[in-house]
Amino acid sequence: MxxxxxxxxxxxxxxxxxxxxxxxxxxxxxxxxxxxxxxxxxxxxxxxxxxxxxxxxxxxxxxxxxxxxxxxxxxxxxxxxxxxxxxxxxxxxxxxxxxxxxxxxxxxxxxxxxxRSPGDREARLDAAILIVGLVLPYWVLVIAPSIGGYDSALEEAITLSYPLGDVLLLAALVRLLAAxxxxxxxxxxxxxxxxxxxxxxxxxxxxxxxxxxxxxxxxxxxxxxxxxxxxxxxxxxxxxxxAAPETAPSFTTRRLVTLTAVVLLAPGTLIAQLTFGFELSAWPVSITSVLLFVLVVARMAIMLRRLQDQARRLDEIARTDTLTGLPNRRTLDAQLVRAYERAARDGTPISLALLDLDRFKLFNDTHGHQAGDELLAGAATAWSLVITNADMLARYGGEEFVLLMPGRGLEDAEHLLAALRVVTPQGQTFSAGLALWDGRETPLELLRRADTALYAAKEAGRDRAVRAAPAVRNVTALPAAGNNL
Missing domain, CATH: 1.20.120 (Four Helix Bundle (Hemerythrin (Met), subunit A))
Incomplete structure (x- = not known):
């Protein structure tokens, strides 16, 4: 203390x-x-x-x-x-x-x-709900009975000014506590x-x-x-x-219970008056109920919008690599399916390259993991500036990246890889395996061919792109036609 x-x-x-x-x-x-x-x-x-x-x-x-x-x-x-x-x-x-x-x-x-906080708009609405709800019983129990019966208008005005001043204090206090x-x-x-x-x-x-x-x-x-x-x-x-921590507002159980109890004050007041035979406060209860309804709907709309934004951000996180900001493997798989469908419909080629930064483990051991992370993020940024909107660069895992190139043949794809090699940061190089979709193989088979070509590039001395061998299909030989007689 x-x-x-x-x-x-x-x-x-x-x-x-x-x-x-x-x-x-x-x-x-x-x-x-x-x-x-x-x-x-x-x-x-x-x-x-x-x-x-x-x-x-x-x-x-x-x-x-x-x-x-x-x-x-x-x-x-x-x-x-x-x-x-x-x-x-x-x-x-x-x-x-x-x-x-x-x-x-x-x-x-x-x-x-x-x-004020990031949830100040919600706080203002919560405060408004509390103020409107609490003013009703204050009006019914304190202000309304004090109206009339005074010797002078000045005496009545001053008497009523005290509860009205309390309403002002209550509004300011609730606003403070809500925010x-x-x-x-x-x-x-x-x-x-x-x-x-x-x-x-x-x-x-x-x-x-x-x-x-x-x-x-x-x-x-x-x-x-x-x-x-x-x-x-x-x-x-x-x-x-x-200064309060800049945290997103949380709709706690206590706040929900408090707001629910305050909203129920309007019908509760009317029920109590009917039960005990008091004079009904029809207009105050009606006006308060309308105001509370509008405020609650506005509060729900803001909460729904926040939930939608959070769901959208979570979806982005689930589909994006947090280090590089590139699409992750989940997004790549979905994009491959769409690219296959488009290529099959339009009759256009699809090239896919699997890129691997050369001697990345040595770079990590020499310069530290933080420098390794900076290299990965820097390479992702530099390469993304070179490729077109039709291409897709994704992080496959570790120091490996996948470049999906719809509409590009092998020669065009090799020219793009050469352009990526020029902008690779910190003087580093990469090896790449390049495969052209044959129109029938699955995404996994296409990736396997690119991966095999990548290993070939590594064994050939790194810092190069190697084309994958054509897909091999197992064809069962048909028996020769002839006369069995």
Missing amino acids: GNSPAWRFYLLGGTVAVVVCALLPYGLTRDGLYSLIGMSSAAAAFAAAARCRGAVGLLWLLMGIGQLSAALGDALWTYYDHIAHVDPFPSPADGLYLLQYPIVAVALLMLARHH SHARTPSGRMVTVALVLVMAGDVIFVLDEEGVSTTAVGVLPFLTSYLIWGAAALHPSAADLLR
Whole structure:
């Protein structure tokens, strides 16, 4: 959790102060201590801003301003209630409280922006699904019951501004959690503090029995101040913008379960209202259901597109040699079949050469395997620049390559091999066995003839191309015609 003791001392001393504040009777002393705890949280955030500087410092500065705004609201509320003896609601104290929401939301969105990943589009959609789904019960349980019944429009507007501010904080927090892969202790504490702020606001808005002035009502806000201050003093406060690994997004079981549960909140809300006889929230549920449907379809479309891209890449990997980037033997076999069919239909020749880099083992032993890999890749690149689109160069295995040349006779094929010899890198040479398809032999038989010719080229001194002997066919002799009489 970090070696610096400052955050531990703050957390320990703050816990004592929070407990004392919660146990004190409602009055000037309790609310004064309440304001001091809030001020200490803002001071810790400003200290983190001064210590971190740069972009991280700006984030802590914004959060510190948000905390200070709330703490000044506490102090002003205390003045109105206990010194001026006037009703603090509504008052300028509410303006200071409400100022905290957009400032902290901006900080969270900045943090989410720095934690973007290759799957940021999916993260944004997941965040949108969570926000839309969670706002519905918040509307039904908190916002809708708070509409109407106030002495003035200002009182109603300020009361409703708190849950709407919570919706803004919730949206920013969900966006951050959906995008972030860097989970630091400081970041986790900030998350807990924000949840406590929203919980305290729910108690405040739904308060009908004066609970918000008791320990139950003040504890969420006090604990939020305490945890936020500890997060600012924690050594990991400087790591809020730590770069996350650039990994492709994974649709985990936990994320699937979470999204499923949130999507089911819309029909679940309607079912609960029907079951217990509550007033139906038909329009909110309908609008939410439509939005969730569109978002889920968009999420599925992106996931399907990603799966298709992955399948395409896997297919390319399965058909390509990873070292040279050339087609592998599997692709060569398929191409041979297609070339046979085309040649049989059009009556065109097919030449095939089996190439082998000369003394490759000696080159490897002398220069190392990495240099050997570079030679193979370099040869593949240089040869690929010489051949035409109709030809196909594939890696057969080891230092052996196959050059398939549809439409070329033996002389034309030998000219192409001579051109390849010129561009072979690092002064190396190759031997080649060259075979012309006879129109009947199988791909394996054609490769065998080329391989036999390759061995002949090696035995003849290397650095040359040798034509394969014509294919030999076993013909069973027919009995001579004659008179058996």
